């Protein structure tokens with residue numbers, strides 16, 4: 001998870017969404033951010049300054065692991081989704097190669113988890129990034145954090161590996177923007 005010698009700082013793409021701009025869902029069936037997933041996280045992310053993102057997700061009953069508490073895997077999903085959204089700012093397609101999570105405090109149902117993520121370094125196709133999730137808002141205590149390594153891929157990664165039904169449906173979407181977003185950022 002430590003960037004190797006020769007890694008460089010990330011460069012924000014000149015056409016990246018402006019700081020404060022909501023990113024919207026990249027794919028409506030995404031478990032992390034899609035509106036068509038009733039039990040999904042429905043996480044909403046916004047572009048930040050530089051190569052940073054903020055996001056919010058409210059823990060619901062469907063997300064429990066222990067009574068009244070969020071499942072750790074759901075919290076890891078929230079971190080993964082927020083980290084994945086960073087690639088909108090680099091304008092590259094990338095998938096999670098490694099995700100190392102730390103769970104510091106339990107997260108009760110009903111909690112708003114406020115997430116912040118940043119790309120720290122880039123080395124060839126490898127993108128190093130980290131994220132934190134705070135209870136209640138930007139000033140709340142840190143409950144979860146993650147370091148991650150994303151690997152840049154071509155769009156063929158999804159087209160070649162995704163189940164044909166969903167690939168066909170996404171490609172047939174009459175909304176050109178939705179069609180592009182389904183593939184240009186990882187589902």
Ligand SMILES: CCCCCCCC(=O)SCCNC(=O)CCNC(=O)[C@H](O)C(C)(C)COP(=O)(O)OP(=O)(O)OC[C@H]1O[C@@H](n2cnc3c(N)ncnc32)[C@H](O)[C@@H]1OP(=O)(O)O
Nearest residue numbers: 026080081084085095096097098124126151153185186187
């Ligand atoms: C807005 C969007 C939000 C979305 C959030 C959700 C994001 C996700 O969850 S994506 C889904 C989960 N991830 C996946 O399914 C990925 C599955 N893995 C794969 O497809 C492949 O292993 C893949 C593409 C990551 C790498 O394969 P490949 O393209 O052959 O890479 P390869 O040539 O071996 O490696 C490239 C470099 O990355 C490194 N690397 C690759 N995988 C890893 C890994 N897991 N850990 C560490 N390093 C790795 C290699 O060492 C190599 O480094 P170097 O350039 O220094 O030699």
